[in-house]
Amino acid sequence: MKISINRLKKYIPLDQDSEKISDMLTQSGLEVEGLDKFESIKGGLEGVLIGEVLTCEKHPDADKLSLTTVDIGEESPVQIVCGAPNVAKGQKVLVATVGCMLYPKDSEGFKIKKAKIRGQESFGMICAEDELGLGSSHDGIMILDTDLANGTPASDLIDVGMDEILEIGLTPNRADAASHLGVARDLKALLGKDLEIDPAPDLEIEAKGPAISVEVEDSKDCPRYAGVVVTDLKVAPSPSWLQNFLRSLDLEPINNVVDITNFILHDLGQPLHAFDAEKISDGKIKVGRMPKDTKFVTLDEKERKLSGEELMIQDSKGGLCIAGIFGGLNSGVSDSTKTIFLESAYFSPDITRKGAQFHGLKTDASFRFERGTDPNMPVYALKMAVKLLKEIAGGKVSSEIIDIYPDPVKDFVIEVDYGRINRLIGKTITPQEVKTILEGLEIEVKDETESGFTAVVKPYRVDVTREADIIEEILRIHGFSQVELSEHLSTDYLAEHPVKDLDQLQFKLSEFLASRGFSEIITNSLTSSNYSEKSDFLDPQLNVEIYNRLSEDLDVMRQTLLFTGLEVLAHNINRKQTNLRFFEFGTTYKKSEKGYSETSRLSIFLSGNKSEESWLGESKPFAFTDIYATVNDALGKLGITPSTVDVIESSPFDYGLILKLGEKELGRFGLLDSQSLKQTGVRQDVWFAELDWQLIGNKSKGLKKYEAISKFPEVRRDLSLVIDKSVSYQEVEAIAKKSGGRLLKRINVFDVYQGEKIAEDKKAYALSFYLQDQENTLTDKVIDKTMSKLISVFEKETGALIRT
Structure with a gap:
């Protein structure tokens, strides 16, 4: 269950930071499993300022570029090279300053750097709507109508929704906490503050409507x-x-x-x-x-x-x-x-x-x-x-x-004994503290005596119906950690609790890769800073430097497993071992806001030919399908299916794919670009994958378990879809899986056509759909209904023309 910190503050004043609130809720029984930031505009427009174009001249060496000076509230204007056709002197604009990150829609983002464009220095970027993630327009830069001073943060002009979100692992008994109001009630008791709840408005009939x-x-x-x-x-x-x-x-x-x-x-x-x-x-x-x-x-x-x-x-x-x-x-x-x-x-x-x-x-x-x-x-x-x-x-x-509401639900009335409170909790809690805690939880205390009292519990607390429940409420607000443990305390448990063993998963996956002809390598965590300084995809500012370095070539901790692995490939290739399959489990290191961070990674390398030359058959080089199959099968072995697959054409890859699980990146793979290979002296194609092993291990359902073969036959139906070239197979597959229901077991592409017989901007997929029911033999009526639904969804969501 997700809870907004901003919304909680509407109910109760919170002076504590989100980490402290998370800890308080966890200690009281509402376990906070995660704390994430939410930004309606990714990056929050941090580093983007309002500026004014003071001068705008044609670039001396480029017809389509302009050379501008822009006032962004600093001591002197900055020079910016701009390619927008509508930039002009006197405009108020949004300027991304050097060092800030921009996140265009459906993009991982990029960092603004000082640049030299056609011989002219540029210290920032005048932004269009799509470059800021505000929309899709790229017709030109955004021109503002505002009186805000130059240098004012863009977030003062554009509403940026920012929040912190608690992920609460709600236990079944705490139905009352399945809302922001419910969580605020617990904070009320924990902090001793009053809730600020808006009164219900009086509703008067304002118009005539149908009688219901x-x-x-x-x-x-x-x-x-x-x-x-x-x-x-x-x-x-x-x-x-x-x-x-x-x-x-x-x-x-x-x-x-x-x-x-x-x-x-x-x-x-x-x-x-x-x-x-x-x-x-x-x-x-x-x-x-x-x-x-x-x-x-x-x-x-x-x-x-x-x-x-x-x-x-x-x-x-x-x-x-x-x-x-x-x-x-x-x-x-x-x-x-x-x-x-x-x-x-x-x-x-x-x-x-x-x-x-x-x-x-x-x-x-x-x-x-x-x-x-x-x-x-x-x-x-x-x-x-x-x-x-x-x-x-x-x-x-x-x-x-x-x-x-003929029979109103009554409050729970519970008799409570002070002696039993202290006996079950294991320490003495004063009657005044008991009363303060219960009234903070909106539980009325009445008919008090020296030995006990009557508790009146509102019916929204469905889990508080007995004396033991009242005592549990007192304990969780008083604090489990406030109860001292006896020196002779011991405990036991009745059931086994299987623990996910990441080392065991790593061993099994290593066996799996070894069975496919891979060799495991172990490389040095220390590497050269030259790799990050000469690479577009690594930030030298994030290097973890070694101050007592033993060698100038080993002066930082590695940010990626790529270059140390390529060094191993180069060593083998230089010794005439050119057909290589390697994998490595290793750790990468970066500077972070909290100091330093390290992440467990899995890297996979393929280079050369699939097999040695032989009279039995032709030796073929590794291809994209080989790295794809290796990654896909490795994830499948651990029961993981990526939720999204995106194309990547940025360093260090010529081309490849990004795999995601929800919002988190599982990893990326593809063909390495020449720049990366050149840095290590590798002179043949290399297919590379780097996966987040920590995320994979945490999300893994364990080793894949096998199922009995179905007693009922599988049915195949084929469709030919003519769709726009911009529609990827992944989109088609996702639509099919979402709409095909439990009967659709798998999908296969057996032909792709682009040519004279269809429009230039179209392509044709020939797809086979395999349907199977685990409990019954499929009838033509059920099969036709499923296929008709798939056809309808393809036509609606992709504009497909179904060829018969």
Whole structure:
């Protein structure tokens, strides 16, 4: 679960830094597993300043370049060579200064360096929109309309959303903490500060809307159901603050109405659902069950058969939504929606859990309903959502709030004994501290006596129902580390806990590579600074220097395994050993913000021919497919599949690929460029891969386990797709895997065509799709449905022409 530090500060004043907050939450039982920075514009425009073009003249040695001087607030103007056609004297512009990093969209970024362009020095760059990551336009530089002084940081002009995000490993019992408000409540108790919660606004009917009636058939499984009609909505993209909030939590903004429901869910922990009111037949909502085996199509376009046990939100024609789990395909908000019925309910954890398990669905809403939400929250959350709908989407309240709550959920009343508190915790805690802790957790203490008291717990704390639970709450806020350990303390455990052994994984992977003819090398961690100084992809400023060096050639720690490995290749090639396969597990070193960092890496080298000359067959040189297969098979051995694959054409490669797992880079591989080879004296092609072994080891699921061969036959279907040349196979494969479902086992390309028979900007892929069901023999109907869906998705998302 991801939590925004900025949003927490809306609830409680936080003077502590994020590291301290993380430690406090972890010590209290909300384990913070990660702390990441979020920037709506990568790099935060750091080092980009507002400047003014003082002079603009034609470059003496280049027709398409201009030689400018720019005032960026320093003692004297800086000279910048600019290639934009629209640069002119007197313009206010954005200037990337020497040393800053720019991150264009879909790029790893580049560093601004002092340069000499056609004989003229340039001390920065006047930027276009796409170069700053603000958009895609590259028609010319950005021209500003601002009165801000020259030298003002660009972030003062352009809203840069910046945040720090906590990754909390939420345990199943802490349903109350599945929101920003829930985490803020814990910080309230830990810091002894008050929460700042906005009061619910008073809603008055502002316009006439459709009349919606609600009937709840089973108040046991749906104890509370609330809703309101909002009209005159303008469905559009959300404002930047809301989009940034959602993106910081790894959620993709959809539109202002849906984004508001997602905001409330993560902010207050209350799931909401917006129905297009015009699609509610006869204006009637019923919460109840539908017959077993009734077919219902959900938002993911899958047809599901109901168990007959799950709660359904229905109208007079049929199902609209699986209550608390997933919406129906035809009842949700679209771009044309003007009026909604906004639902806010409390569903029984048991009925939600059974429905989610039966349908194999896990959503943000079911995650919370299954564990238990706050039955007192629905109306407050509804009002806060309507407030945002009015502000952001122009909505108008068009009905009274419907609130069906016949049997309010009662508080938990628990008798607590002071003696048992001290006995279970193992130390004496004063009654005053006990009272302070519990009141900080919004647990009322009443009927106090010398021996104990009565605790009244609000129902959102579904995990606090017994005296032992109250004692646990006292202990976690008091601090587990504050309880002194006995000198004679001992413990034991009943079950084995397998630990991932990175050394064992490394040994098994080494065996695997050795079985493919590779030799392991071990090279020196000390290397020459010349490599980084003469390479475009290494930053000499990050070198870890050796102050008591024994040799001028070994003056820094290596930033990459590349050059020490190439030295080994050169040594062998110079001795007529030209067909080489090497791998190395080693450590690389860099300076970092916290001092120094080191990372475990795996490097792989291929050079020369696949085999020695023989009368049995022709000897072929290593090719891209060989390094690709080696990397792919090595990752597959450890159960890792990259989430994205991007093309790279930058140093030290002539060309190659970057593999990513989520946002993190697994590694990169390809054909080394001549500059890198020249530095070590290697005079033949080298295919090189460098992988992040630490990340691979941490994300590995262990050695690949084998499955029994299916009893049911595999079916092959072929398609020929004519697509734009700009569409990569990886995009086609990703679309197929996403849309093909569990039946699609693998995809193969058996032909690629570019030529006279199709347009110049097109190419044709001949693809084979292999379908298999582990439990049944596939029928033509099922196969045709899967292939029809694939065809439809290819046509929609890639503009493909399907050739028959």
